[in-house]
Amino acid sequence: MPPSTIADTQALDALITSTLALLSQFTSSLAATSAASTSAAIKDPPNPLDILSDASRLLKAHVTKISLLAINKPFTPSAITTIIREVAGTCLPAMMSAVQICEQDKTIWPEFVGKEAQLRVRRVFREMESLLQEVRNISQGTGAGPGGKRDSLSCTGVVWEACDALAELQKLDIAGLAVQKTEQWRDTIKDAIQELREWMESEALESEGQKDALLDSDDEGVDGDADSFDDIFNAANSMPADRPELKALVEDAVEKLKRVGLLYNALIKRRLKTYPGAQGKGNAKRIDELMVDLRAIPHVIDELASTFYDLDEDQARVVLDKCIIRAKGVASVASKSYDGHDDEFTAWHRKWQDAIG
Template sequence: MSTKPKSPNPHRDTHALIELTKSSQILLSHFQSSLTPVPASFSAVPSHSSISASTSVPNPLDVVKTTTTLLKSHTTTLSLLLLTPPLTPSALSKKIGDVSSGVLSGMVAAVSGAPQPGQQDGLGEVMRAELRAQVRRVLGAWGDVLAHLLKFVERREGVEGKGKGKDEGVTESERQNILASTGVVWEACDALLKLCQDGVVGLVVKKAESWRATLMDAVEELKEWGENVEDEEEDGDKAEGSDGGRGEFGDEDGIFGAANKLSKGDKELKELLDVSVKKLKMVGMLYQALSKRRLKTFPAVPTSKVETNGEGTVALLDPMAKLDKLMGILKSIPECADELASSFYNLDEEEARQTLDTCCGEAKIAIELVKQSWSGKDDEFTTWSEKWVGALEVS
């Protein structure tokens, strides 16, 4: 007894596509929730650890590159299927299933993991956080594709239900939406692929340069503020309420600006400002040196330095943990500089002095952390760092 294959049922296939798309959206929401960013701890680096240099976590960058490339390909095919009539729900369903159960699940799993006790971390907190952020962006872009697909297919289901017959394809508005959302997926994927290509070194160098730029912007603003000195006689005139005929309130700058301007009598605060600008410029120089001598020379395959003692083999400072700690400090210094600027604007000399000490203290911790090379040896930077600390303290 032979069994005849089921004849195609467009309405049934369209309904199945709609249900699959909705379930895929739910799954996508779970994926995004699992990658919700958490503050990086940048915890203090221990003097020794039980991590063995011989164990390592499989680098997820290869998985991310593979799945990202596949997603670009699948998205392109999906768009072509949508834009080319007649609508083929079964082909669309297969493509969505491939993306949800294969590509995206693999991508999310690759960036969700963290090194377990006894495993070497090949990514670090900085790269792991950036990967998760960019994968979330990819997921959001793919979600827009699904939303436009669902809207179009639901409209087509209505057409089929009314028995209008001929499939005239997407409207111009739908076409533009599909093309635009496909382009966003491509853009997000390209950014993720570049992140994987640049690796840990490329990312930390880029972030350090960005933080240095922020720091130097704060220095320039402080310098300009210090040059705008309020004349005491002019200040006195404004205090008496002279408005020069400009009305009851006079010049707004005179009312709201005088309180946070340096006066010629604030000699100690002006001296502290000059010292602060000089020291922060030196810290900016440190960023450049760290980028060239330490960040760009970070090993492609970082391994812990080990030694043997009476209790067995223990791993010393883990380079990746040290790098994470360093990046946490480099990120905090521009924030500290902003607080320093606020102290000056408030004419609070004591707070400004304490905040400057904090900024310089963080910089000295950073340079001490990587005073030696990643292999634990003295080099040119070691000698330079000692001179830099000495110059910072006397400036």
């Protein structure tokens, strides 16, 4: 290898090392409570979602060039060095600045948007680390050959996916991201309702008089436990036929949870899709309150299902009440429009409160 090529390879290796260190530093900052706490506030900041979109598109272009240069002969470390230096000096810091803007002005950018931006930027950084490691392997000769090419292209594709997910935030904006997440949580509630309904409508398994290898009298430590094993396995698969009060409670829960699902639909249509976006300064805290509870309710419903499967009626009533109280709280926070006036949702909300009990 000529001296110039050796020097170029060493320069590339040094730049990869420093860029990996930069990525590690940025990732640690993103993991902190506030990405803005360690940096000075940006004056007259632009739209951070626009920055993320532009930086993502630019990074995709750079990554494509890096990948092609890495897998094609002859290997030219100096060309790759130029591109990585550009990435480290533009795309990566721009993404960090965008996250900082979200963090520093929460009257415009809700906290859930900032957290989502952090999550997606962190994924881009993680995939960039993998790509840089693969470029280093190729430059050192350990990534050459078909396997090396495949790994490099694979890493590039994953970086592209992460960049596309990051750029998507601009298309979604605040309202679109809120709708996307709330639809996912609503679908989780629908699935839970369907599972509870199927569990309630299934006939209890009849195992009396049937010989089970697991319950054979010759098995050590199992004698006399057949009834308890039956209870455990039957409860997990279907509602016991001799529990009419439990069945009535499940029926009541299913009806109330269906109304909770209707609340999600109404909020999506009347409150989330109509969110004024960055122009709605002062409403960020309100939509954050909605998103916190909308995210939490499916977890409460999951807890409720567990109590039913455990055949614990008393605890099921407690958890069901907790779920409904939380849903009512969400409806109350969203009862008026963003300008503080009554509207169609206000009237619907009152009827919904009466219907859910």
